[in-house]
Amino acid sequence: MDSMTVEQNGINAVPEAERHGLPRDLFWPWAGSNLSLFGVAFGVYIVGLGLGVVPAIITGAIGYVLSFLLVGLVAVGGTRSGVPTMTLGRAPFGYQGNKLPALFSYISNVGWEIVLVTLSAQSGAAILARLAPGIPATTATAVCFAVAAVVVIAIGVYGHAMIMAVQRYLTYAFVVLTVIYMILMVPRLGGALETTAGPGGWVGGVIFAMTLLGLGWVNCGADYSRYLPSGSRPRSVALWTTLGGALPPMVLLVFGVLLAGGDPKLAGAAGTDPVAALAGALPTWFLLPYLLTAIGGFLAGAIMDIYSSGLSMLALGVPVRRHYAVLIDGVLMVLGGCYLLFVSTSFFGTFQAFLAIIGVVMAAWVAIFLVDMWRLRADGRSYDERLLRPGAPALNWAGLVSLVVASVVGLGLIASADPYIAKVVGFLMSDELKKSTFGAANIGVVIALVLAGVLYFLITTFTRRPRGT
Numbered sequence: 517m518d519s520m521t522v523e524q525n526g527i528n529a530v531p532e533a534e535r536h537g538l539p540r541d542l543f544w545p546w547a548g549s550n551l552s553l554f555g556v557a558f559g560v561y562i563v564g565l566g567l568g569v570v571p572a573i574i575t576g577a578i579g580y581v582l583s584f585l586l587v588g589l590v591a592v593g594g595t596r597s598g599v600p601t602m603t604l605g606r607a608p609f610g611y612q613g614n615k616l617p618a619l620f621s622y623i624s625n626v627g628w629e630i631v632l633v634t635l636s637a638q639s640g641a642a643i644l645a646r647l648a649p650g651i652p653a654t655t656a657t658a659v660c661f662a663v664a665a666v667v668v669i670a671i672g673v674y675g676h677a678m679i680m681a682v683q684r685y686l687t688y689a690f691v692v693l694t695v696i697y698m699i700l701m702v703p704r705l706g707g708a709l710e711t712t713a714g715p716g717g718w719v720g721g722v723i724f725a726m727t728l729l730g731l732g733w734v735n736c737g738a739d740y741s742r743y744l745p746s747g748s749r750p751r752s753v754a755l756w757t758t759l760g761g762a763l764p765p766m767v768l769l770v771f772g773v774l775l776a777g778g779d780p781k782l783a784g785a786a787g788t789d790p791v792a793a794l795a796g797a798l799p800t801w802f803l804l805p806y807l808l809t810a811i812g813g814f815l816a817g818a819i820m821d822i823y824s825s826g827l828s829m830l831a832l833g834v835p836v837r838r839h840y841a842v843l844i845d846g847v848l849m850v851l852g853g854c855y856l857l858f859v860s861t862s863f864f865g866t867f868q869a870f871l872a873i874i875g876v877v878m879a880a881w882v883a884i885f886l887v888d889m890w891r892l893r894a895d896g897r898s899y900d901e902r903l904l905r906p907g908a909p910a911l912n913w914a915g916l917v918s919l920v921v922a923s924v925v926g927l928g929l930i931a932s933a934d935p936y937i938a939k940v941v942g943f944l945m946s947d948e949l950k951k952s953t954f955g956a957a958n959i960g961v962v963i964a965l966v967l968a969g970v971l972y973f974l975i976t977t978f979t980r981r982p983r984g985t
Contacts, residue, residue, distance in 0.1 A: 523675025526838040527830045529598035535745045539752035541680065542591065545740050546584075546760030548683035549820045550729065551690040552813035553790050554635075555765040558728050559772020560787040562721050566713030572773045575718055577766055579725020584761035586882050587730050587737040588754030593889050594738025595748050597899040601738040601824070602831040605881070607899060608888035608915035608972065611908045617881045617919060618831040621735040624874040625825030626845055628732070629818050630852035633668060636814035637661035637857060639791035643807040646795065657857055664815055665853065669846035672822035673839045676743055679823055686816050687764075693809040698771055700798060705771070706778025720959070725769075727961045730761060731875055734882035736824040822846065870937060872958060876926035879961045880919050883969030888915070891976065914979065918971040926964025 525534070562572045593604050602621050606614040640660030644651055671678055711717070741753055776783035785793035791810045798806055826841035834841065892899065928944030941960075942950055 520674070521677070522673060522839055523677065524838075525676075527600055527603040527827055530742050531598075532746060535598070535743055537680075537744055539741075539744060539748050539756045541744075542741060542753065542756045543760035544684040544687050545680055545820060546587075546733075546757055547764045548687040548690065548816040549733075550761055550765045550817070551687065551694065551768070552632075552765075552817060553768070553794065553810050554813075555768025556772040556775065556794065557787050557790040558725070558765070559769040559774075560776050560783045561728070562724060562769070563709060563773055563776040563783075564787070565720050565724060566711065566717050567721050568709040568711035569707045569773055569777050571711050571718060572709070572721060573770055575721030576725045576769045576773070577762075579722040580729050580762040580766055580769070581758060582722070583726035583730025584733070584758045585730070585754065586886070587733045587761055588757035589886055589889075590734055590737030590882060591741035591757045592750045592753050593885075593899070594741035595744045595750070595753050596746060597738075598742045598746065599738065599899065600742060600827040600831070601735055602828045604738055604889075604899060605831070605885060606908060607892065608884050608912055609919070610911040610915070613911040613913075613916050615832055616916065617735075617877070618828050620874055620877045620881070622825055622828040622832060624732075624735065624878060625821045625828060626848050626852070627870070627874065629668070629821045629825065629845065629849045630856065632814045632818040632821065633661065633664045633849055634853045634856045635791070636664040636811045636818070637853065639810045639814065640664075640807060642789075642792040643795050643803055643810070646800070647803055647807075654858070660811070661853055661857060664811065664818075665846065665850050668815055668818045668822055668849070669842065671819050672826065672842040672846065675823065675838065676740070679819055680740070682819070683816060686812055690809055690812060690816075691764075693805050694768075696802070697798075697806060697809065700802060701771075701775070701794075704779040704782060704797065705774040707774065709773075709777040723959050723962050727872075727875060727958050729765060731879050731882075731961060731965075733761065733820075735828070735878050736820060739824045739827055740820075818849075822849065872930060872932065872961075873927060873937070873941065875958075876930060876961050876964045877919070877923045879965040880922035880926060880968035883922070883965045883967075884915050884918050884972045887969050887972050887976075914972055914975040918968050918975060921971060922964045922968035925967055926960040929960030929963050930958040 559572065559576065562576050565572075567575060590601060594601065597604060602614070602618045605617055609617060637657050637660040641653060641657040644656045644660070645653065648656075671682055713720070737757065741757070744753065772783070772786070775786065782793060782797060795803060795806055795810075822842055822845050825845045826838055829841040829845065830836070830838060836844070925944065927941050929942070931942045931945065931950040932938045
């Protein structure tokens with residue numbers, strides 16, 4: 517498929533004749549979308565759990581790899597079926613029952629589009645304030661927001677081939693600029709950090725790293741692998757997805773940890789506003805390349821989100837073409853971004869906390885999805901016979917019950933600093949636990965993941981019968 521042609525496939529299975537490429541091509545979209553400078557802040561966050569340099573790096577690396585391995589396993593389903601992620605969810609949840617997790621997926625994708633494009637606009641405005649002090653802050657923000665929104669929507673409309681090409685070149689550029697940036701910041705790095713947390717801190721670090729990275733992408737894994745030939749090796753599909761998603765942010769993680777060890781004051785500021793804080797430590801000649809790196813990293817993630825949100829909308833049953841779904845999502849992204857940038861002064865934190873709730877649900881979803889995919893493979897059946905023919909089962913209560921129960925338990929085990937969100941989460945935790953390492957790490961996300969998989973396995977084991985027959 518030509519990258520300059522608008523993609524015509526929606527949530528249908530991609531015909532074998534249109535499939536192409538190699539599993540290693542999956543490295544680029546996942547690498548580009550996770551090279552945001554927020555990866556530096558993630559290192560600061562993990563150190564904040566009371567971990568020293570080595571423990572923070574080890575736990576962060578383990579969490580990154582484990583969480584993106586889940587994305588890689590979901591990607592295998594896309595290669596086998598040619599169908600996007602949330603359409604595959606019809607297998608464990610039923611044709612109609614799948615609309616519940618598809619709705620959460622849609623909200624998650626659109627929410628992150630808004631957050632990432634808003635961050636890119638704020639980042640651009642902060643750096644332009646140093647490059648051109650005479651430009652009013654509101655004008656700079658508006659211009660950066662408009663450019664970011666147009667780029668994200670346009671690439672999303674063109675679709676898969678354009679995204680795969682753009683993300684490859686963005687990754688090349690980000691790697692070069694990030695290396696230069698790190699060289700300039702070497703004098704501020706150090707290893708003067710002590711571990712104050714006990715053994716639970718190590719576990720908390722792994723869990724926290726998982727919630728920071730891969731668990732936010734599990735509902736998109738198959739969207740970018742479904743154009744690969746169906747005969748592609750599953751191990752290679754999972755491996756290249758995992759490497760692309762985990763390795764680049766791991767470098768930024770190490771940098772953030774070392775920054776916390778060498779310049780705690782700057783690291784603290786970077787944990788709150790990484791782009792503006794880190795720009796303040798740079799020479800003027802590198803500000804423009806830094807601006808492109810900062811904005812580009814956020815936009816690469818937003819591009820992936822807007823494409824996947826369009827596919828989630830189609831999985832909900834909205835009768836529009838894929839590129840029109842992207843345009844609708846683009847309008848929502850613009851409206852949400854305008855509200856965050858120019859109207860609200862406090863909604864941003866609340867909105868991010870709300871997205872943590874979505875993360876619990878999607879963690880439960882991916883466990884159910886993977887157990888079902890394993891069961892399907894073990895039974896020697898394909899997705900086609902259950903998903904793509906008329907009369908597919910409307911509801912699969914095993915999947916729905918597992919999702920709801922695990923999500924409720926998971927929400928009861930996450931903490932939130934936002935006073936409004938705090939009222940609906942953490943109801944299974946004591947005040948002491950909320951303030952502990954586990955509370956800060958949002959352990960409920962991983963609990964939901966494990967519980968959902970176990971429940972679905974047990975329910976389907978005791979009520980096992982051929983479905984869709």
